[in-house]
Amino acid sequence: MKTVLITGCSSGFGLETAKTFLDRGFRVIATMRKPDTSLFPASDNLELLPLDVTDPDSIARVVEAAGPVDILVNNAGVGWLNALEGSPVDVIRKVFETNTIGVMALTQAFLPQFRARRDGMIVNVTSTVTLSPLHLLSVYTASKAAINAFSECLALELAPFDIGVRLVLPGRAPATDFGKNAASLSPDGMRIPETYKEIADAVFAEWAAAPADLVTRPQDVADAVYRAATDPSTPMRSPAGADAEALMSESRPALA
Numbered sequence: 001m002k003t004v005l006i007t008g009c010s011s012g013f014g015l016e017t018a019k020t021f022l023d024r025g026f027r028v029i030a031t032m033r034k035p036d037t038s039l040f041p042a043s044d045n046l047e048l049l050p051l052d053v054t055d056p057d058s059i060a061r062v063v064e065a066a067g068p069v070d071i072l073v074n075n076a077g078v079g080w081l082n083a084l085e086g087s088p089v090d091v092i093r094k095v096f097e098t099n100t101i102g103v104m105a106l107t108q109a110f111l112p113q114f115r116a117r118r119d120g121m122i123v124n125v126t127s128t129v130t131l132s133p134l135h136l137l138s139v140y141t142a143s144k145a146a147i148n149a150f151s152e153c154l155a156l157e158l159a160p161f162d163i164g165v166r167l168v169l170p171g172r173a174p175a176t177d178f179g180k181n182a183a184s185l186s187p188d189g190m191r192i193p194e195t196y197k198e199i200a201d202a203v204f205a206e207w208a209a210a211p212a213d214l215v216t217r218p219q220d221v222a223d224a225v226y227r228a229a230t231d232p233s234t235p236m237r238s239p240a241g242a243d244a245e246a247l248m249s250e251s252r253p254a255l256a
Helices: 012-023 056-066 089-117 138-161 178-183 194-209 218-230 242-255
Strands: 003-006 027-032 046-050 071-074 120-125 163-170 237-240
Touching: 003 012, 003 056, 012 027, 012 218, 046 056, 056 089, 071 089, 071 218, 089 120, 089 138, 089 163, 120 138, 120 218, 138 163, 163 218, 163 242, 218 237, 237 242
Parallel strands: 003 027, 003 071, 027 046, 071 120, 120 163, 163 237
Antiparallel strands: none
16 A cells, blocks of 8 residues: 655645545555644545644654655745735745745655655646746745746656655645635735736726636645546646646647
């Protein structure tokens, strides 16, 4: 039985991904800042571990407690929606500490065991906002785009050791806790400067008018992560969600 460790399993993409792997016969190590057993059905193949990807000691404890892992899914992340002028530098650091440095640090911590076995798969969940510039998302997009570049370089670096690296790029997902997590990063929440109010209103109106079926659901991401982790023919970048697939198709010539 293969073991998968997934970060950010308290809700949304991570929770659904953990349940999907569990349903398909994997041993699942689901991590989150504060483990909550009520989120999952009882299973002998499930282990919940506390993890803060911004804390080196927390990472070390998880690596020790997890034991051998076959698949690492870096899903944990925080959102941020604001103009750059409305983004305090300490918030920018928090976004990068979680979305970028946290992914690198956890991956680095598991690499010795993958390399020793000459086997392993790393799946990093980023976002399709990295494919097309959008208002108010410069900080968040930069943190995710860094992982795209990191993953593609890492794939080359690890290929001689038979370790795979893949990316899953979800689209717009209203069912996640993006807004709540983002607001928690700053005492003022995501207070957009008055100067940018007209831009923000136009952006929100455009999002509200988007077709209801062109969204990414947690199961879309779970299925894309599962394919990326288990099917060697999966491309480096996999879209997740109807909107993500459409945007990826439009962007593919530029990415070739």
